[in-house]
Structure formats: structure tokens, C-alpha cells
Amino acid sequence: MQDSSWKPDKTSSIPLSVQIKQYIKSKIENGEWPVGTKIPPQRAMAAVFEVNRSTVVAAVDELIADGILEGRSGSGTRVVNNSWTLLTPSAVPDWTSYVQSGVHRPNRTMIREINRAEFVPGMIRLGTGELSPALHPxxxxxxxxxxxxxxxxxxxxxxxxxxxxxxxxxxxxxxxxxxxxxxxxxxxxxxxxxxxxxxxxxxxxxxxxxxxxxxxxxxxxxxxxxxxxxxxxxxxxxxxxxxxxxxxxxxxxxxxxxxxxxxxxxxxxxxxxxxxxxxxxxxxxxxxxxxxxxxxxxxxxxxxxxxxxxxxxxxxxxxxxxxxxxxxxxxxxxxxxxxxxxxxxxxxxxxxxxxxxxxxxxxxxxxxxxxxxxLYPRHLETVRTEMRRRRDRTLELLDSGFKDIASWKVPSGGFYIWLKLTRSLSMKELFEKGLQAGILLNPGSLYDPLSAPYLRLSYSYASLEDLEKGLLKLSALIRRLAR
The missing domain is CATH 3.40.640.10 (Type I PLP-dependent aspartate aminotransferase-like (Major domain))
Incomplete structure (x- = not known):
């Protein structure tokens, strides 16, 4: 829903909050975010725009004051007017009702957040189930x-x-x-x-x-x-x-x-x-x-x-x-x-x-x-060699930083380590704090509602340098949030 290619110009004399306000208004005026649309969460916009959340809050508050957006406790912020409906009482289609009545269910909120965050520059993706771009042949x-x-x-x-x-x-x-x-x-x-x-x-x-x-x-x-x-x-x-x-x-x-x-x-x-x-x-x-x-x-x-x-x-x-x-x-x-x-x-x-x-x-x-x-068999040998190196390095990092806060089994292939956290903490909070710290996690609850203490840890996507940085941040974050 949000255009990850647009960023406010930090070299411009126009304040960042004003640029973001104009960006949101253009989305509304062009019909991309019609009346009734729930706009992206402020935290998500701040991450994509690479600004402080307070900057996004300022832009959204001005649009609420202008009568274009409306914030509802517990249900997010929605578009309630555009430049046309502010001037005329003509009705617009209730696209929200169409969206909600489709046969195919939408992704869960956390999955949508993961899909957005995967394209945030600099994000260390610790759960992504695909080959690193460095391994693409x-x-x-x-x-x-x-x-x-x-x-x-x-x-x-x-x-x-x-x-x-x-x-x-x-x-x-x-x-x-x-x-x-x-x-x-x-x-x-x-x-x-x-x-x-x-x-x-x-x-x-x-x-x-x-x-x-x-x-x-x-x-x-x-x-x-x-x-x-x-x-x-x-x-x-x-x-x-x-x-x-x-x-x-x-x-x-x-x-x-x-x-x-x-x-x-x-x-x-x-x-x-x-x-x-x-x-x-x-x-x-x-x-x-x-x-x-x-x-x-x-x-x-x-x-x-x-x-x-x-x-x-x-x-x-x-x-x-x-x-x-x-x-x-x-x-x-x-x-x-x-x-x-x-x-x-x-x-x-x-x-x-x-x-x-x-x-x-x-x-x-x-x-x-x-x-x-x-070609393909030779490529597979290259991939296995590199993946073996990544798995073994990840296991070394887990041994050094997670022995007292998690348990795991050594996989003999694939992309994943099923990491069980042995400290009590909110996985939703861990996910959100991880995003703020620049690490993207895949909580176990995505794959089983009763797998709350687990993370799907992937050694396939992030570089070895990012794996080391990300796991160091993750270990510190778990210790900080554990009760």
C-alpha cells in the first residue's frame, strides 16, 4: 500500500513533516487512498521514510486537523475526506466495504508488516526464506x-x-x-x-x-x-x-x-x-x-x-x-x-x-x-558449500550468545533453525522492538498460534556480517525484554 521508493528530501528547505503531508495528500487526491482507506501505521511510515516517528505524527495530525484524516482509537487512522469531498457532498464508492467483502482473506497484520519491512533499506532480515542476493548465480x-x-x-x-x-x-x-x-x-x-x-x-x-x-x-x-x-x-x-x-x-x-x-x-x-x-x-x-x-x-x-x-x-x-x-x-x-x-x-x-x-x-x-x-548441478554444489558455511557460522553465534536464553536443533539442510526462547517475553513486543532496532524477525506464532516462544531463524538471506550484527542485537533485545 505504501510506496517504498518515495523518500522526503532531507536537503530541501521544506520541513520533512510538510513533505510527508503533501505525499499523503497526493495519494488521497489521486484516488490511490480513497475515502475509507486505513493508512499505513505511523511506525511503518517512519521506517520507510527514514525519519523519526514524531515527524510522521506531525504530518498526520495536520491532516486530521484539516478534516482529511480521522484517527480512531484501536482501529488506526482512516481517510474521511479528499479535496473534492471537502468542497462537494457528492458520494464516492465505499471501497472499504468491497475490500472487506472479498472471498480471499487478507494476510495477517504481522505478515503485511514483514512484507513491507523486507524492502526497508538497511533492515537485517533474520527470518527471510530465500537465498541471499550474493548467492544468485x-x-x-x-x-x-x-x-x-x-x-x-x-x-x-x-x-x-x-x-x-x-x-x-x-x-x-x-x-x-x-x-x-x-x-x-x-x-x-x-x-x-x-x-x-x-x-x-x-x-x-x-x-x-x-x-x-x-x-x-x-x-x-x-x-x-x-x-x-x-x-x-x-x-x-x-x-x-x-x-x-x-x-x-x-x-x-x-x-x-x-x-x-x-x-x-x-x-x-x-x-x-x-x-x-x-x-x-x-x-x-x-x-x-x-x-x-x-x-x-x-x-x-x-x-x-x-x-x-x-x-x-x-x-x-x-x-x-x-x-x-x-x-x-x-x-x-x-x-x-x-x-x-x-x-x-x-x-x-x-x-x-x-x-x-x-x-x-x-x-x-x-x-x-x-x-x-x-550448469545446475555445479551451481547446487556452490550453494551447498556457501549454505553450509552460513549454517555453521550461525550455530557458532548461537553458541556464544544464546545458550542461556534459547535452545535449538542443528538442521542438516534447508534454510531454517527453529529457535525456542527459554525466557518469558512478549513476542509481539520483540517483533516491534526488533523492527525499531533494524532487525526483521519471523515469530513462531505465524506458523502455529501455540508456538509463541519460537522464532524461525534463517541463515540463508542476510550476509555473514549482518547475521553477526543481527544476532548480537537480538540477544541483547531478548535479555532486555525478558521478565
Whole structure:
């Protein structure tokens, strides 16, 4: 909602509060913030504008005095007039009622704050689940793109399931992990997140239940709930989801499916061993429970390769397997895939055509070129080497600064350490004070309302220097806030 590219000019003779007031007024007058709009929190604006909060308060107070904004205790500040409605009684659309009546639920407030804060210059992102920009393979990508003019036959739309040469490459790539899938059983999607969106719309019945680990990344999203699906969390142990809890729940749940991240789970980092995977698959086969296997972290192993995917052991077409290049190559190119029975893939492909008419042709051709030679395996080795270094350094920093205030397990891959705080404190206050201190945190409550004492700590995004600075600040902050 807020334009992070605009900043007040600190060299100007015009006071900063006046510049901010004019910026807010222009948003209102241009119709970007219509009457009824709740403007961003003053703290968030101060962070984006890189000014003291008192400067924003002064600007907002003047607009309230002018009758353009109205502050309501407990519900924020809203636009109540613009320059036109101050002069004429003509009615304007009540956009707020439209926004609130949409089928898809909005992100939680904290998620929206995280999404905004990720683009604040200088913010140390201690929870971000993606590769550091320093690990993006710019030179390799340049080589891939340079080859495309000789490979690409069209810049038009691709067929519903995606570019055939890419699906052929993915079919060959999947076979190295034991998954035998023909191109006709593969759908190209704009990241695994879109795959989940398509599944929630195309396969899940309103009123049905999705079983999943608790905590889980999926609890931080609203796609299944917006489709009328209930999320039912299952407990985990150090070996992953507890499969013996599934039969009774599956029996009672209408049209149930199971969602799982068996390799380097988000947010806990847990790796499910092979015998638990077999047990899980057997239980689901007996219960005739379809499985969504989210395997986007698979290639990010640091100690040894993970066990075969569930899909590699699936002989009955029970498993939908999700993969992606976003975690290992480039999140911005938006290339992922779904593997499953052809009838299911046909259904999801039809739905994808109705929503975006196919993923970017350019990105699909680039991914096909990447997977056609030896570039990708070499890149993965580079990523693993660097990620291993980052994990080990983060563990050293935790050993030196957190032993008396937190506990954790050593992940064998992926991006995350599931940090349990052993001091009592308000996680909301920790999050807010962290923002003020220039560190962005991902509290555990985003992934499970009952995971209040946890943080999802990521060693993948921040530089080693920023990890050291950020963890030093975090340790001091926890000690200051602990009761």
C-alpha cells in the first residue's frame, strides 16, 4: 500500500513533516487512498521514510486537523475526506466495504508488516526464506539467457501444461531422485505457491479438511481457508509428522488431504527419515488420503542427501509432488512444477489457463536451458558449500550468545533453525522492538498460534556480517525484554 521508493528530501528547505503531508495528500487526491482507506501505521511510515516517528505524527495530525484524516482509537487512522469531498457532498464508492467483502482473506497484520519491512533499506532480515542476493548465480544466468535466441521458437503462450522442452527436462531431472513422471503428468507453475493455490481452488472441497504438520508454513497463508477448507495440525517429533495420528482424523474429516514438507521442513528444519516416510505413505494409502508433498528444499541438503521423496515410493498415484527453482536458483523467475496423475494435472492446467494463461515463456525457456546441461548441478554444489558455511557460522553465534536464553536443533539442510526462547517475553513486543532496532524477525506464532516462544531463524538471506550484527542485537533485545 505504501510506496517504498518515495523518500522526503532531507536537503530541501521544506520541513520533512510538510513533505510527508503533501505525499499523503497526493495519494488521497489521486484516488490511490480513497475515502475509507486505513493508512499505513505511523511506525511503518517512519521506517520507510527514514525519519523519526514524531515527524510522521506531525504530518498526520495536520491532516486530521484539516478534516482529511480521522484517527480512531484501536482501529488506526482512516481517510474521511479528499479535496473534492471537502468542497462537494457528492458520494464516492465505499471501497472499504468491497475490500472487506472479498472471498480471499487478507494476510495477517504481522505478515503485511514483514512484507513491507523486507524492502526497508538497511533492515537485517533474520527470518527471510530465500537465498541471499550474493548467492544468485548472475554469471550462470547470463550464460543461460545468451543461449536462448538460438533455442527459443516463440515468445507466445505455451501449451496449458507448460513448455514441453522444460517438462521433458524436469522429467529427466526428477528421475535422478527416483520419480518416474512423463511430461504429460507435469504442470509448470509460477512457483510452488501457485501450485498450492490451484490445488485449493481445483481439488479441495469447501468444508473439507487439510491435515498438515503443526507448526507449518501453510498456517501463515490463507489460500485454503479462503476456499472454505479447514486446516488441522498434527504433532511432530524429531522425525517429522506423527503418522500414527492420521487414521482417526482422516476417518472423521470430509474430503481430507494431507500436506507435508518432509525434507528440511519449514519452519522447523526437520528431515523426515526414510522409515517414517514409508510409514506415512502406508498410512495414507490405507486411509485413501491424497498427499501433497512440498519438496522445494530437497536440493539444499548440507550433510548428506535426503531419503527418496514420497513420490518416488508412490505406486498408486496418491502423491502430488511440488518442486521449484525458487529456493535454489531464482525466486524472481517464478518457475515451479506439480507432478501427479494425468487427470489431476489436466484439471490444474485448465484452472491455470483460466487464471494467468501460463507462466512466463521467457522464464520457462531459461529453466529448460538451465536443466539441459551441467550448469545446475555445479551451481547446487556452490550453494551447498556457501549454505553450509552460513549454517555453521550461525550455530557458532548461537553458541556464544544464546545458550542461556534459547535452545535449538542443528538442521542438516534447508534454510531454517527453529529457535525456542527459554525466557518469558512478549513476542509481539520483540517483533516491534526488533523492527525499531533494524532487525526483521519471523515469530513462531505465524506458523502455529501455540508456538509463541519460537522464532524461525534463517541463515540463508542476510550476509555473514549482518547475521553477526543481527544476532548480537537480538540477544541483547531478548535479555532486555525478558521478565
Amino acid at each position: 548472475h554469471e550462470m544466468t547470463r550464460k543461460v539467457l545468451e543461449r536462448l535466441p538460438d533455442r527459443m521458437t516463440s515468445l507466445g503462450y505455451e501449451e496449458p501444461k507448460g513448455l514441453l522442452p522444460l517438462r521433458e527436462r524436469i522429467s529427466a531431472y526428477l528421475s535422478t531422485s527416483g520419480i518416474h513422471a512423463s511430461p504429460s503428468s507435469i504442470l509448470i507453475v509460477s512457483g510452488a505457491l501457485q501450485a498450492l493455490q490451484l490445488i485449493s481452488l481445483g481439488l479441495a472441497q469447501p468444508g473439507s479438511t487439510l491435515l498438515l504438520e503443526k507448526p507449518s508454513y501453510l498456517f501463515s497463508l490463507h489460500m485454503f481457508q479462503s476456499a472454505g477448507v479447514r486446516l488441522c495440525g498434527l504433532p511432530m517429533d524429531e522425525r517429522g509428522i506423527m503418522a500414527d495420528r492420521i487414521p482417526e482424523l482422516a476417518k472423521r474429516a470430509k474430503g481430507a488431504m494431507l500436506y507435508t514438507i518432509p525434507s528440511f521442513h519449514n519452519p522447523t528444519g526437520t528431515l523426515m527419515p526414510e522409515d517414517r516416510r514409508k510409514e506415512l505413505l502406508e498410512v495414507c494409502e490405507t486411509a485413501q488420503l491424497p498427499v501433497i508433498e512440498d519438496d522445494v528444499y530437497r536440493e539444499l541438503w548440507l550433510d548428506e542427501p535426503p531419503p527418496p521423496p514420497l513420490k518416488a515410493m508412490d505406486k498408486n498415484g496418491l502423491v502430488l509432488h511440488l518442486g521449484s527453482l525458487s529456493k535454489t536458483w531464482s525466486p524472481g523467475l517464478r518457475i515451479g512444477w506439480v507432478v501427479g496423475p494425468e487427470a489431476v494435472i489436466d484439471r490444474l492446467a485448465d484452472l491455470k489457463m483460466q487464471t494467468d494463461y501460463g507462466s512466463s515463456s521467457l522464464s520457462q525457456w531459461a529453466a529448460a536451458e538451465l536443466l539441459s546441461g551441467g
